[in-house]
Amino acid sequence: MRKVVMFNSISLEGFFETLDHRIDWVNTDAEFNKFTTENAQSDDVDGFILGRKTYDMMSSFWPTEFALQSNPVVARRMNELPKYVFSRTLKSVDWSNSELVKGDAVQELKRIKHLPGKDLVIFGSGNLSKTFINNDLIDEFQLIVNPILLASGTPLFQDLNNSVRLKLLNVRTFGNGNVLMIYQPDRTTTSDAA
Numbered sequence: 001m002r003k004v005v006m007f008n009s010i011s012l013e014g015f016f017e018t019l020d021h022r023i024d025w026v027n028t029d030a031e032f033n034k035f036t037t038e039n040a041q042s043d044d045v046d047g048f049i050l051g052r053k054t055y056d057m058m059s060s061f062w063p064t065e066f067a068l069q070s071n072p073v074v075a076r077r078m079n080e081l082p083k084y085v086f087s088r089t090l091k092s093v094d095w096s097n098s099e100l101v102k103g104d105a106v107q108e109l110k111r112i113k114h115l116p117g118k119d120l121v122i123f124g125s126g127n128l129s130k131t132f133i134n135n136d137l138i139d140e141f142q143l144i145v146n147p148i149l150l151a152s153g154t155p156l157f158q159d160l161n162n163s164v165r166l167k168l169l170n171v172r173t174f175g176n177g178n179v180l181m182i183y184q185p186d187r188t189t190t191s192d193a194a
Contacts, residue, residue, distance in 0.1 A: 004109070004121075007121050008142075016155075047081055048123065050122070052090055144181075166186055
């Protein structure tokens with residue numbers, strides 16, 4: 001079965017975007033860009049999961065000439081790989097290799113996880129991620145904590161039904177102060193333990 005990896009940059013307080021949906025605060029530099037390029041070239045991933053807002057943001061950027069010129073490796077992967085867009089409001093999707101998923105999100109992700117293929121990565125998509133976490137469908141959390149306090153924003157983890165125990169798999173510190181933490185759910189314990 002395919003693994004679903006949640007990948008997000010967050011502030012120290014756990015916000016993944018500002019209240020007006022901006023992510024221009026994400027701490028990037030040459031080392032970080034090299035990491036994202038190497039990550040984009042990974043043979044472990046062959047698809048993306050996006051909610052409507054994240055789809056709107058990414059589909060308006062990655063196909064552009066600016067994206068293709070400034071980060072060609074990531075742009076190529078973002079444009080070429082399949083994208084499963086979960087939305088109740090979109091009528092259609094026109095970004096290359098995108099499939100609109102309109103049914104029950106939990107059942108649809110279970111179906112997609114059983115399709116042949118490699119890992120799937122979900123970006124942003126806070127409400128969709130919450131649904132998947134609440135139904136134990138996220139297999140790995142990759143979080144890049146940025147050295148910033150935003151004071152306000154959208155929490156990545158809000159309104160969860162139960163606590164989720166995690167096992168730390170890896171930590172990487174970047175020169176710019178970012179810290180990548182990789183966790184997987186500890187399914188050997190109960191998720192709602194006190």
